[in-house]
Amino acid sequence: MTRWLVIAGASALAFVAALILWFPLSAALALTGARDQGLDWSRAAGTIWNGSIQDAELQRRRLGDIEVSLRFWPLLTGRVSLDAGLAAPGLFGSGVITLGPGDRLAVTGASLRADLARAEGIDPRLRGRPGSFTLDLDRVVFNEAGCVEAAGQAWTDALTHGDPRADWRGPPLTGPAVCEGEDLVVRLDGDDGEGEYRVLARMGADRALTVTARVRSQERSLRAFLPLLGFQRDEDVYVYAWPREGA
Structure with missing residues (x-):
C-alpha cells in the first residue's frame, strides 16, 4: 500500500510540475496583470520554463527583449x-527574479x-555621447507599496570622456x-x-524613473x-532634470 502511495504521489507531483513548466508565458503574464503594472510587449513566446518577451516596455520606456527561464526547486517552497x-541596443542585463508570499518581488544577483x-530611451540631449553605466544589485525587494530593501552599487565613466x-x-x-x-x-x-x-536616479512605486543632477x-x-546639455543655473549650482517638466 505504501509503495502505491509513493508512486501515486510522485505521479501527481510530476503531473503538476508538467502543468507548471509548460504553462504558456503569455497566459502567465495575463494572470499576473503585468500590463496593469506598466509592462507592455509586442509578443510573448514559449513557456515560463523557457520563454521570451519581445519589445518589452516599462511605463512606455523601451526595455528590449527579455528571456526568462523558470527555476523548478523553489516551486516546492511556494516561490x-x-x-x-x-x-x-546598448543595454544588457541579467538577474534572478523571485515572487514570494505577500506579493513580494525580489531581484538578486x-x-x-x-x-x-x-542606449535607447535616454534624454535626446545626451544621446550619442560616449560612456558606460553599470549597476550591480546584490538584492532589491519590492512589495505593493514599493521598495522595502536594496543593496547595490553603481558606476559611470560618462564624464571622463569630456x-x-x-x-x-x-x-x-x-x-x-x-x-x-x-x-x-x-x-x-x-x-x-x-x-x-x-x-x-529614482524609481517610484509607479515604476516611473526620474533623474536629477x-x-x-x-x-x-x-x-x-552645461546649458547645452539641459542644465539650468541656480545661483552657483547647475541643475539638470529628466524627464523635463511638461515634456
Missing part, C-alpha cells in the same frame, strides 16, 4: 523564481550594463543603490578637485557648456 536576461552612446567644446574632463561617478521611503534610489557622486558632481564648478568652459 516562483526566474532567471531573466535583458537585451536591447542582478547586473545591468549600458553603452550610453547606443567634450571638445568645453575642453574639460570630469571624474568617474560611483555610489550605492538603496531604498528611500518607497523608492529605489541610485546616488552617484564624484569630485575632481575643481568641481562636485551629483546624480540621483547637480554640478558645482568654477571651470568657465564647463559652466558655458
Whole structure:
C-alpha cells in the first residue's frame, strides 16, 4: 500500500510540475496583470520554463527583449523564481527574479550594463555621447507599496570622456543603490578637485524613473557648456532634470 502511495504521489507531483513548466508565458503574464503594472510587449513566446518577451516596455520606456527561464526547486517552497536576461541596443542585463508570499518581488544577483552612446530611451540631449553605466544589485525587494530593501552599487565613466567644446574632463561617478521611503534610489557622486558632481536616479512605486543632477564648478568652459546639455543655473549650482517638466 505504501509503495502505491509513493508512486501515486510522485505521479501527481510530476503531473503538476508538467502543468507548471509548460504553462504558456503569455497566459502567465495575463494572470499576473503585468500590463496593469506598466509592462507592455509586442509578443510573448514559449513557456515560463523557457520563454521570451519581445519589445518589452516599462511605463512606455523601451526595455528590449527579455528571456526568462523558470527555476523548478523553489516551486516546492511556494516561490516562483526566474532567471531573466535583458537585451536591447546598448543595454544588457541579467538577474534572478523571485515572487514570494505577500506579493513580494525580489531581484538578486542582478547586473545591468549600458553603452550610453547606443542606449535607447535616454534624454535626446545626451544621446550619442560616449560612456558606460553599470549597476550591480546584490538584492532589491519590492512589495505593493514599493521598495522595502536594496543593496547595490553603481558606476559611470560618462564624464571622463569630456567634450571638445568645453575642453574639460570630469571624474568617474560611483555610489550605492538603496531604498528611500518607497523608492529605489541610485546616488552617484564624484569630485575632481575643481568641481562636485551629483546624480540621483529614482524609481517610484509607479515604476516611473526620474533623474536629477547637480554640478558645482568654477571651470568657465564647463559652466558655458552645461546649458547645452539641459542644465539650468541656480545661483552657483547647475541643475539638470529628466524627464523635463511638461515634456
